[in-house]
Amino acid sequence: MPLDTSAYSLALLRVDGRRWNELRRVHAQIRTQAAADGSSYLEMGHTKVMCVVNGPSEPGPRRGTAGGGGGGGGPGGVAEVAVSVVVAGFSSVDRKRRGRGDKRTLELQTTISNALAASLHTHLYPHSTISISLHVLSQDGSLLAALINAATLACVDAGIPMTDYVVACTAGSTSTYAANDETADPLLDLNHQEEQELPSLTVATLGETDRVAVLVCESRVQASRLEGMLAVGVSGCHQVREILDQVVRDKGRHMIKEGTVEKGMGVEEMEVD
Amino acid sequence: MATTTSQQVLLCPAELAYLHSSLSLTPPIRPDGRTPTHFRPLVAETDILPGTNGSARICFADGTEAIVGVKAEVEKTRGVEEGVEESEVREDEKEGRSEWVELTVEIPGVRDDDGGTAFLSAMLGEALLSDGGFVKRLWINRRWHWKLYLDILLISPPLSYPLPLLSLTTHLALLATRLPRLKSEGVEDPFFDDDWAAAPYLYPRDKKSGKALARPPVTLLVMAVGRNIIFDPAKEELAVADVALAVSVGEAAETGDNDMGGKGRKLRLLSVRTIDPPSRVTPPGVPNATNAAYGAAGTTQKQPEARMAEAEAVEGVWRAPRGGAKPLVMAALVQKTLERGGVADEVLDALEGVDLG
Numbered sequence: 001m002p003l004d005t006s007a008y009s010l011a012l013l014r015v016d017g018r019r020w021n022e023l024r025r026v027h028a029q030i031r032t033q034a035a036a037d038g039s040s041y042l043e044m045g046h047t048k049v050m051c052v053v054n055g056p057s058e059p060g061p062r063r064g065t066a067g068g069g070g071g072g073g074g075p076g077g078v079a080e081v082a083v084s085v086v087v088a089g090f091s092s093v094d095r096k097r098r099g100r101g102d103k104r105t106l107e108l109q110t111t112i113s114n115a116l117a118a119s120l121h122t123h124l125y126p127h128s129t130i131s132i133s134l135h136v137l138s139q140d141g142s143l144l145a146a147l148i149n150a151a152t153l154a155c156v157d158a159g160i161p162m163t164d165y166v167v168a169c170t171a172g173s174t175s176t177y178a179a180n181d182e183t184a185d186p187l188l189d190l191n192h193q194e195e196q197e198l199p200s201l202t203v204a205t206l207g208e209t210d211r212v213a214v215l216v217c218e219s220r221v222q223a224s225r226l227e228g229m230l231a232v233g234v235s236g237c238h239q240v241r242e243i244l245d246q247v248v249r250d251k252g253r254h255m256i257k258e259g260t261v262e263k264g265m266g267v268e269e270m271e272v273d
Numbered sequence: 274m275a276t277t278t279s280q281q282v283l284l285c286p287a288e289l290a291y292l293h294s295s296l297s298l299t300p301p302i303r304p305d306g307r308t309p310t311h312f313r314p315l316v317a318e319t320d321i322l323p324g325t326n327g328s329a330r331i332c333f334a335d336g337t338e339a340i341v342g343v344k345a346e347v348e349k350t351r352g353v354e355e356g357v358e359e360s361e362v363r364e365d366e367k368e369g370r371s372e373w374v375e376l377t378v379e380i381p382g383v384r385d386d387d388g389g390t391a392f393l394s395a396m397l398g399e400a401l402l403s404d405g406g407f408v409k410r411l412w413i414n415r416r417w418h419w420k421l422y423l424d425i426l427l428i429s430p431p432l433s434y435p436l437p438l439l440s441l442t443t444h445l446a447l448l449a450t451r452l453p454r455l456k457s458e459g460v461e462d463p464f465f466d467d468d469w470a471a472a473p474y475l476y477p478r479d480k481k482s483g484k485a486l487a488r489p490p491v492t493l494l495v496m497a498v499g500r501n502i503i504f505d506p507a508k509e510e511l512a513v514a515d516v517a518l519a520v521s522v523g524e525a526a527e528t529g530d531n532d533m534g535g536k537g538r539k540l541r542l543l544s545v546r547t548i549d550p551p552s553r554v555t556p557p558g559v560p561n562a563t564n565a566a567y568g569a570a571g572t573t574q575k576q577p578e579a580r581m582a583e584a585e586a587v588e589g590v591w592r593a594p595r596g597g598a599k600p601l602v603m604a605a606l607v608q609k610t611l612e613r614g615g616v617a618d619e620v621l622d623a624l625e626g627v628d629l630g
Contacts, residue, residue, distance in 0.1 A: 035336025035429045048322070050340075050428055052381070086379050089424040090325045090342030097377065097424075099385060133381040135428055137340065138324050 008174050012185075015193055016045075020174070021232065023189045023239055028149070028247045030157040038158025042150040045191055046140035049147055051154040052133050055079075056125035079125035083113040085147065087136045108144060112151055115204055115214045119152075121161040130160060141192040142170040144202045144216060149240060156248055164207030167241040168214060171233030172200035177220040184225060186232040199225070203233035208241055210234055284512055286558030290591035293513040297499030304509055310609075310616050312505045315441070317627045319449040327450030327475070331442040335507065338428040339438050341446035347413070347463055348373075348420040369408025369418075374401060376423045378439065380431055396546055397425070397440055400490045400521035403543045407489065410475055414460045419452060433508040434548065436519055440492035441620070445627060447489040450475040484625060490523035490543050491620060495606050496550065497598070502609050504616045514550040516598035520610045521545070522617040538618060540611050547598070558591040 008014060018024070024045030033039035038053035056079050085108050089097045098105055112132070120130065132154065134147050145168035152166045172190045175181040177199050190200050199221035204214035212234070221229070255261045284292070295302040301309055313334045322328040325342040332338045378394040380387075401407050411419040423446070425439050451472040453465035466472070476485045496506045496514040503510060511517060525539035610617050 033332070033336060033338050033429055035338070035432055046324070052428060052430070054430060084381060086381065086426065088340075088342060088379070088426055089377060089422055090322065090328070090344045093324070095344045095346065095422050131382070135340070135426055137342075138322055 014187065016191060018189075020185050021188050021235075023169070023236060024191065026240065026243045028153055028244060030153050030247060030251050036154075036158075038154040038156070038160070040150050040153035040157060042146055042153065044142055044146045044149070044189070046138055047142055047146045048136075048138040049143075049150045050135040050137060051147075051150040052135075053130065053151075053154040053158040053160075054133075055130040055158070056128040056160065057131075058127070059129040077126035078117075078122040079120070079128045079130050081113045081117045081120065081122065082129055082131045083109045083116075083134065083151070084132070085109050085112070085134045085136065087139075091136045091139045108147060111144065111214060111216060112148055115148060115166050116151060116155065118213060119162045119164065119166045119206060120155060121163070124161060130155075130158075139192065141190050141195040142202070144168065144214075145170050145189075145204070145240075148204050148214065149244060153244055153247065157251075164209070165241050165244055166204050166206060166213050167237045167244060168202060168204035169233050169236035169240050170195070170200055170202050171229040171236060172198045173221060173225050173229055174198070177222065180222065182224075186225070186228040188232050188236045199229075201226075201229055201233060203230060203237060205234055205237040205241075208238050284509065284555070286556055286591040289513050289552075289555055290558055290589055292509060293498060293591065294589070296503065296510065296513060297501055299501070301498070301501045301503060303503070303507075305507060309501060309503045310619075312616070312620060312623075313507075317441075317445055317624075319445050319627065326452060327446050327448075329442050329445035329449055331438060331445065333438055335432055336429055337432050337435060337438055339435065339442040340426045340428060341439075341442045342424050342426075343446050343450045344422045344424070345411075345419045345450075345452055346422070348418060350416055350418050369405065369410070369412055371398075371402045371408060373408050373411045373418055374398065374421045374423065376401070376425065378425045378427070380427045380435070382430065393436060393439065394425070396436065396492065396519055396521075396544075397443060399546075400440070400492050400523070400543050401443075403521070404490055404523045406487070413455060413463050416460055417463050421450075423447075433506075434494060434511060434517075436492060436548075437494045437505060440521075441624065444489050444491050444624060448474075448476055448485055448624075488524050488621065488624075490521050491617065491624070492519050492521040493610060493617060493620065494518070494548070495520055495610055495616075497602050497606055500602075502606055504610075508551075511550055511552070512555065513552050515552075515594045516602060516606070517548040517550040518598075518603070518606050519544075519546045519548055520607060520617075522610060522621075524621070538613075538621065540617055542607060542611060545603075545607060550594075553593050553595070555591070555593050557593060560587040560590045562587070 012019065027043040029041045031039060032041045033052060036052040036054055040051045042049050085105050087098045087105060089095050132151050134151060136143065148166055148168040155162060170190045172187040172194060173184045174187055175184040176197060190198065199219040201215065201217035203212055205211060206213050256263055315334065316332040317329065319329045321330050322342055326345045327343040328341060330340045376394050376398045378390050380390055383390055411421060413419060423443060425443060427435050451474050454471045454473055455463060456466050457464035476487050476489065478485050494506060494517065496503050496511060496517040498513060498515055506514065521543040523541050523543045525541040609615060
């Protein structure tokens with residue numbers, strides 16, 4: 001079904017009733033699974049992903065790298081971040097099965113792996129592997145962004161030291177490339193329908209800074225519009241960071257209240273209600 | 274036979290011998306203090322994904338977790354000649370084919386074409402299809418049918434043999450599956466009601482109690498150590514199993530109109546598969562009598578273990594079980610599963626208790 005972009009200019013409302021700078025509902029949980037070192041569940045609108053982190057641990061015998069002798073791990077004595085993305089057959093509207101060798105899935109994996117490897121303190125874990133497995137349960141646009149956010153949360157849960165959250169968000173533009181509309185407004189957090197029609201990019205930043213960790217743009221867009229889209233995307237990332245940080249803090253507070261963890265140093269100042 | 278060797282348990286021969294002997298006591302003492310027929314507690318929920326026809330999620334107490342999503346598509350039945358008009362549809366004309374169901378299992382960190390995964394999906398599919406009534410439910414009319422895609426995801430790393438978990442999750446997902454209500458009649462092209470609230474369940478429910486009238490099968494894992502039969506083994510227990518069986522159990526079709534909700538659940542054995550337990554690849558222990566470290570004479574050769582494998586069994590020294598299961602043990606395993614008030618009965622009762630949407 002083609003997206004009716006002409007209606008936007010009338011009321012400045014998008015197909016799902018949001019304004020240009022509004023995120024969809026973001027709902028996240030951490031520590032959803034007892035058997036893993038870290039786990040999370042994230043919903044961005046109707047996009048639902050689950051993440052399970054194991055490690056840092058010695059890589060299993062199967063994954064022995066060609067180097068041999070010195071065990072696994074990435075080059076230069078840092079931990080290897082191994083990401084596997086499983087897109088469930090039932091996740092999209094029409095059932096479509098993606099094999100493990102699917103090129104799109106491979107690209108998602110590499111992007112996430114590189115982004116996280118830059119933020120995680122992998123040099124603390126030489127000869128080890130951090131294996132992150134992501135499961136896509138439902139897709140409605142902004143898939144890469146949701147995967148990055150879920151992976152970040154799970155890494156926080158696993159207690160792997162990292163510089164800051166890697167938070168991601170998508171941004172787009174209100175009119176298509178072909179329309180060549182100079183007055184097009186930027187849009188935040190696109191859903192599947194918008195993503196199909198409009199130029200869009202995924203941007204991930206390092207926490208609340210303006211440092212961009214990932215920038216993926218797979219559609220044609222005029223260079224003049226790019227700056228606006230990027231600015232909106234980065235501000236969206238800051239909003240996402242707030243939300244994720246709140247989730248982590250709530251869980252921490254909950255765990256202290258339940259007595260699962262000891263109140264650590266510096267927690268005294270934190271309000272535990 | 275499936276191999277479960279991918280889940281190596283790091284136990285030394287002495288620990289294995291200890292586990293084996295405590296499990297072969299009467300009554301057996303299990304590492305987690307359960308009775309032989311006690312299932313591990315689990316958390317289950319259904320209808321978690323609105324984008325599917327039916328979905329379920331189960332978390333076992335050991336932390337393993339699975340999600341199953343069911344999606345249905347309308348498909349034209351192959352090999353049916355066009356133009357034959359027939360207004361009357363007889364009940365016995367309904368037929369089903371096994372290719373109307375497609376089942377895939379995803380296990381993280383395991384290749385798609387891994388033998389173990391293929392065996393798992395074959396085993397789960399076999400249980401479903403051996404109950405011929407299941408594919409009949411997918412029949413729409415002579416020319417059309419539903420194609421059902423079952424996607425089974427193991428979310429957690431495979432800690433223990435995931436067969437019971439996947440089977441129970443599939444069971445719940447199928448119970449929660451709804452297909453749009455058919456509006457068209459006869460052999461015309463199917464036309465459906467777009468009101469999801471009116472969609473009937475694949476497994477019809479009782480109007481008043483909301484309980485399903487028929488239920489999909491479940492596959493349970495049973496193992497034997499010595500003369501003891503142990504249900505729902507944890508991975509440490511599986512590491513010392515003499516025999517491990519996957520037993521698929523379905524509910525027999527109710528004949529006649531016996532009183533509803535009575536104790537009359539009739540169980541039917543659908544299939545039995547032997548599972549190759551990981552105990553077969555465990556290293557054997559070395560008795561003191563032949564251990565050079567304990568001053569045994571004449572044991573200076575390179576591999577004492579290799580020689581040990583051929584020697585007599587010594588009490589308290591671990592030896593990997595070899596050979597097949599005794600027919601008597603097999604019969605007991607199956608009987609114990611099926612008996613009234615037995616484990617299969619209990620599991621089906623417990624699953625009935627899960628609130629289905």
